[in-house]
Amino acid sequence: MKKKWWQESVIYQIYPRSFMDSNGDGIGDLKGVTQKLDYLKDLGIDVIWLSPVYKSPNDDNGYDISDYQEIMTEFGSMADFDCLLEEAHKRGLKIIMDLVVNHTSDEHQWFKESCKSKDNPYRDFYIWKEGNGDMPPNSWASFFEGSAWAHHEETDMYYLHLFSKKQPDLNWDNRVVRQKIYEMMQWWLDKGIDGFRMDVINFISKTPGFPNGKKIEGTPYTEKEPFIVCGPHFHEYLKEMNREVLSKYDIMTVGETPSISVEEAQKTTDVNANELNMVFQFEHMDIENEGNSKWSDRRFELIELKHILSKWQYGLNDVGWNSLYWNNHDHPRVVSRFGDDKQYWKASAQMLATCLHMLKGTPYIYQGEEIGMTNVTLDHIDAYKDIETLNAYKRYTEELGFTNEKMMRCIYNRSRDNARTPMQWNAQPNAGFSTGSPWFDVNKNYKEINVESQLEDKKSIFHYYKKLIQLRKSNEVIVYGDYKLLMPDDTNLFVYMRSLKNQKLLVICNFKGESVDFTVPEDEKFHGEPKCLISNYGDVDFDVQLKLKPYEALVFLFD
Numbered sequence: 416m417k418k419k420w421w422q423e424s425v426i427y428q429i430y431p432r433s434f435m436d437s438n439g440d441g442i443g444d445l446k447g448v449t450q451k452l453d454y455l456k457d458l459g460i461d462v463i464w465l466s467p468v469y470k471s472p473n474d475d476n477g478y479d480i481s482d483y484q485e486i487m488t489e490f491g492s493m494a495d496f497d498c499l500l501e502e503a504h505k506r507g508l509k510i511i512m513d514l515v516v517n518h519t520s521d522e523h524q525w526f527k528e529s530c531k532s533k534d535n536p537y538r539d540f541y542i543w544k545e546g547n548g549d550m551p552p553n554s555w556a557s558f559f560e561g562s563a564w565a566h567h568e569e570t571d572m573y574y575l576h577l578f579s580k581k582q583p584d585l586n587w588d589n590r591v592v593r594q595k596i597y598e599m600m601q602w603w604l605d606k607g608i609d610g611f612r613m614d615v616i617n618f619i620s621k622t623p624g625f626p627n628g629k630k631i632e633g634t635p636y637t638e639k640e641p642f643i644v645c646g647p648h649f650h651e652y653l654k655e656m657n658r659e660v661l662s663k664y665d666i667m668t669v670g671e672t673p674s675i676s677v678e679e680a681q682k683t684t685d686v687n688a689n690e691l692n693m694v695f696q697f698e699h700m701d702i703e704n705e706g707n708s709k710w711s712d713r714r715f716e717l718i719e720l721k722h723i724l725s726k727w728q729y730g731l732n733d734v735g736w737n738s739l740y741w742n743n744h745d746h747p748r749v750v751s752r753f754g755d756d757k758q759y760w761k762a763s764a765q766m767l768a769t770c771l772h773m774l775k776g777t778p779y780i781y782q783g784e785e786i787g788m789t790n791v792t793l794d795h796i797d798a799y800k801d802i803e804t805l806n807a808y809k810r811y812t813e814e815l816g817f818t819n820e821k822m823m824r825c826i827y828n829r830s831r832d833n834a835r836t837p838m839q840w841n842a843q844p845n846a847g848f849s850t851g852s853p854w855f856d857v858n859k860n861y862k863e864i865n866v867e868s869q870l871e872d873k874k875s876i877f878h879y880y881k882k883l884i885q886l887r888k889s890n891e892v893i894v895y896g897d898y899k900l901l902m903p904d905d906t907n908l909f910v911y912m913r914s915l916k917n918q919k920l921l922v923i924c925n926f927k928g929e930s931v932d933f934t935v936p937e938d939e940k941f942h943g944e945p946k947c948l949i950s951n952y953g954d955v956d957f958d959v960q961l962k963l964k965p966y967e968a969l970v971f972l973f974d
């Protein structure tokens with residue numbers, strides 16, 4: 416396979432609302448991002464993924480777009496965007512934009528027109544259906560609670576919204592809709608942006624007839640996934656988009672694809688398929704789910720995590736390409752989730768970084784991950800902002816019998832707001848994020864966990880990430896080596912090997928807050944001079960038997 420720049424890159428996700436506020440209004444903005452470009456350059460990343468910065472009423476923090484070609488007023492102006500792009504490019508950093516085209520905001524001009532009458536030219540831009548008597552057209556639930564259909568009084572019909580009521584789904588089966596989207600993408604690409612992260616892109620093609628699936632226990636709803644995930648025209652539309660837009664530029668694309676299977680991911684990311692470069696699979700993000708619900712207070716099990724990640728490593732080894740991530744704006748902070756954010760905060764954050772960055776694929780870092788930012792525990796539900804969290808709290812406590820205590824535990828465990836507290840820049844008020852009053856609470860631990868202190872400390876999590884990124888640039892085996900899981904049944908250690916030509920990389924990660932013994936499996940032979948490439952407690956000489964410290968990570972290169 417021909418090598419690609421995006422395979423050798425490391426991508427850094429910015430959630431602009433919480434990154435850096437340049438004008439003291441409490442909300443992060445584009446000028447704030449520009450101010451921090453040198454910081455990102457120093458970290459060593461190659462590409463920035465900007466979460467949505469378009470005009471939006473912010474029902475879902477910008478994932479509800481009312482104009483794709485305008486910048487959200489709170490974030491600045493188009494001139495600010497152009498300046499950011501230019502300054503990023505000057506530093507050799509690329510920028511990819513979030514492309515949210517499964518749905519728009521209900522305040523988008525297209526939707527406003529669509530609502531006017533049944534024969535409005537824009538009516539068919541969205542998915543309108545007659546009700547079933549007094550009931551919605553089918554029994555699908557929205558991802559944000561309640562029916563996935565909203566009743567429109569004036570025309571007495573229902574429109575589909577897989578997410579909030581204010582996020583009506585576009586009708587991709589309408590050729591004009593697709594054409595409008597492609598034109599808009601082209602407009603951004605002609606500005607010089609370097610690609611797209613495509614929001615729930617595998618939901619764009621729905622099964623005609625909108626059938627009900629299996630009943631979901633304890634709810635009035637039925638399963639919708641079989642009819643929305645990688646639906647009948649999914650690949651056809653992606654190929655069309657690629658032909659008409661993507662293939663004309665040297666860019667990268669990553670699809671956000673909940674519930675995607677390995678087979679579908681292969682079909683989507685196969686270079687010969689001409690669809691997308693990579694996708695975000697969700698299996699390891701759903702690891703603590705209870706049945707269909709993410710609202711659990713369970714902790715993950717390492718065996719299961721190893722099994723999932725290995726499945727994806729093997730599955731996309733020859734065909735396709737993996738995106739590697741522990742975090743984004745929708746998931747809890749990894750050091751709290753799979754590590755220990757108290758006693759072994761630093762060691763476990765570094766171990767987790769090692770474990771992810773040595774896998775095969777393109778690594779993504781979510782803002783604050785590089786300094787080990789943690790989950791947040793706000794005292795009261797009223798302090799939370801995320802629409803998914805707030806709606807779930809209401810339904811689980813009012814209808815499903817969860818006590819406040821139980822639901823708050825689930826929220827501490829899984830809420831998207833864990834990832835959305837402002838970036839911790841220094842120990843000044845509001846963590847240096849804003850001179851005003853931040854739109855969302857700063858995590859109380861900002862005096863201990865912040866960028867400034869970690870820049871000074873050569874042994875910090877920040878410097879460890881920096882080294883991991885540098886290693887990728889100087890060791891092809893990290894990018895292209897084949898993956899093999901060792902010791903699959905070990906409940907404490909995640910051990911794997913990467914190999915390319917004569918080189919072998921042995922990665923040993925201790926997921927336990929205790930010492931654990933390691934013995935090289937008998938059938939594995941390592942030749943050549945072993946070199947410790949990186950480790951989080953100081954370098955160690957290779958031996959066939961080792962004692963790993965709590966959350967220790969060791970990477971040996973055999974050359």
Ligand code: TEU
Nearest residue numbers: 475478515558578614615673709745831
């Ligand atoms: O997320 C899609 C998605 O699957 C999430 O809603 C997910 O189910 C949930 O966050 C898990 O808790 C994308 C965006 O990343 C998210 O921020 C948006 O809310 C959503 O699409 C709608 O645009």
